[in-house]
Amino acid sequence: MRRADAVRNLGTAARYSEAMQRIKQPGDYVLVVRGMPRGIVMSCPDGCGEHVVINLDRQGGPAWRRYTSGDKLSIYPSVWRDNGCRAHFIIVRDRIYWCGSDGADSPAQVEKSLVFAVLEHLNHVTPLHYETIAASLGAIPWEVVWACAALERAGQASEPKRGYFIRR
Numbered sequence: 001m002r003r004a005d006a007v008r009n010l011g012t013a014a015r016y017s018e019a020m021q022r023i024k025q026p027g028d029y030v031l032v033v034r035g036m037p038r039g040i041v042m043s044c045p046d047g048c049g050e051h052v053v054i055n056l057d058r059q060g061g062p063a064w065r066r067y068t069s070g071d072k073l074s075i076y077p078s079v080w081r082d083n084g085c086r087a088h089f090i091i092v093r094d095r096i097y098w099c100g101s102d103g104a105d106s107p108a109q110v111e112k113s114l115v116f117a118v119l120e121h122l123n124h125v126t127p128l129h130y131e132t133i134a135a136s137l138g139a140i141p142w143e144v145v146w147a148c149a150a151l152e153r154a155g156q157a158s159e160p161k162r163g164y165f166i167r168r
């Protein structure tokens, strides 16, 4: 099966077993909700046929953050299967970007308004982590780090320490 380049929302389920039965194509996912969102069950987007569980419930161990904008899903941090196919990818606004030894897929264009907001947020003195900036702006961390990279290319920011950015 081919790798998926986007996820597909197949609704919600109360149980993981029910979610697993519903997913078919690579990238299909079901949100498991019991009182609150508990996790995402996804058919592995690389097409290996296995399923990936993305925990969203902090009570249940390490959890991912889920962002929804419109109906589109973003997940932070990356999903990295530590067994089987070892797929490693990020999800931003329903799109899947693959990470790997050949480097991450090139990022999408970010909106100019976000790049501007990030620039306004940076200062000349204290390097800020992109997660901190994302939390302040209510933005998706991946898009903030892409905005930082765009500012770096434009000579308006630099990254003195991995993930930390300062205005130039």
Ligand SMILES: [Zn+2]
Residues within 6 Å of the ligand: 044, 045, 046, 047, 048, 049, 050, 084, 085, 086, 087
């Ligand atoms: Zn896989």
